[in-house]
Amino acid sequence: MNFEDLKPIVEGLDPSKPLVMAGPCSAETEEQTLSTARQLAMGGIKIFRAGIWKPRTKPGGFEGIGKEGLAWLQRVREETGMLVATEVAMRAHVLDALEAGVDILWVGARTSANPFAVQEIADTLKEAGATDVAVLVKNPVNPDLELWIGALERLYNAGIRRLGAIHRGFSFYGKSIYRNPPQWHIPIELHRRIPHLPIVIDPSHMGGKRELISSLSQQALDMKFAGLMIESHCSPDDAWSDKNQQVTPEVLKVILGSLVHRNTVQETESLQNLRDKIDRIDTELVEMYKKRMDIAREIGKYKKEHSMPVVQETRYNDLIKSRVAAAVEMGMSADFMKTILQAIHEESVRQQIEVLNQN
Structure with missing residues (x-):
């Protein structure tokens, strides 16, 4: 529709x-x-x-x-x-x-x-x-x-x-x-x-x-x-x-x-250059996430071989706390970083469970 x-x-x-x-x-x-x-x-x-x-x-x-x-x-x-x-x-x-x-x-x-x-x-x-x-x-x-x-x-x-x-x-x-x-x-x-x-x-x-x-x-x-x-x-x-x-x-x-009514119709060359930089960084981020998930799958194999649970709660909580604190020091929102880390963790858990369920 x-x-x-x-x-x-x-x-x-x-x-x-x-x-x-x-x-x-x-x-x-x-x-x-x-x-x-x-x-x-x-x-x-x-x-x-x-x-x-x-x-x-x-x-x-x-x-x-x-x-x-x-x-x-x-x-x-x-x-x-x-x-x-x-x-x-x-x-x-x-x-x-x-x-x-x-x-x-x-x-x-x-x-x-x-x-x-x-x-x-x-x-x-x-x-x-x-x-x-x-x-x-x-x-x-x-x-x-x-x-x-x-x-x-x-x-x-x-x-x-x-x-x-x-x-x-x-x-x-x-x-x-x-x-x-x-x-x-x-x-x-x-x-x-x-x-x-x-x-x-x-x-x-x-x-x-x-x-x-x-x-x-x-x-x-x-x-x-x-x-x-x-x-x-x-x-x-x-x-x-x-x-x-x-x-x-x-x-x-x-x-x-x-209220200020901003004109967004005209784009300057410098703005386009900045957007191009963002596009390149986004591509790099996707590639880094892929590398991270590959490592998560390796961890999943190790946990399967040693009969370990997928979620290690203490490590996860420590990771969230330290990464969020670092993000705040760099001028980013704590909620923003926490949301990203939670999404990454959920995908990592999904990848590891997939490995554990493989024959």
Whole structure:
């Protein structure tokens, strides 16, 4: 499936500029929704986003204003001329949003992780004859690229051609400066596989803190992603949900104005020379990995002859610790080096097991 016949998410916007969607995490009251929308429109925002239904982790919290809020989005559209977008998670949401004339629907991270829910949304759009509506799919909460692509394929198969993805980072157990660490290699791989698919970055959910929005947005533009979805509230500290990751429309205008749009069309000879060096080093790395695996197979033969277990846990832990420390001293990320070493070790174990199983 190549997705080559996709249409623009929305018509009439400058394709040379990143798509920007902004608005509150939740539509809380009519006054809050309209006040935020008016300020955003004055700042040049063309697409207003607001959650009507909010799938929360636990019951008891604010789960969205519900269908009542769709009338507020209609007023936003009428008064400001902005397009409006909201999240849908089930058939009833889709039908209500379509009836209200919502321009863009997005499938949230909890929903995109459930193939049954995504298929229900796709079937509902097809049955309603609404295949020209724009639909964006957030990445699943866990870093599962195949599940993300599967959700996109379900909608594409239903006839949706104004289709895009939203990268909001992935859930993480442990300590991180981010609420949902970006793991940029995953959306980069998504773009490699489906180059025609626009990918919008959500720095609000990714960072979880308003002070991280600017830097994450710049990273998104530097990697040439298609746009940004940023949460903005007329009074963020009083927000009913996710107040720490929302900014005022005024602050958003400053953030967007400070972003650097880099021109990557023109390549200099010096840049090409540097890329050629990287290509040569990559080739050398592959050759070195091959030599390392040859030695691993020799070790596998020795272990087979002496009835030794494949994994030597103490040595492995010592190796990880020393190599990671050396990498950090050289200015590399500890997580980066640990990931590489773990992958090398897994392949070494696979090679040795293959040797042990030979007759």
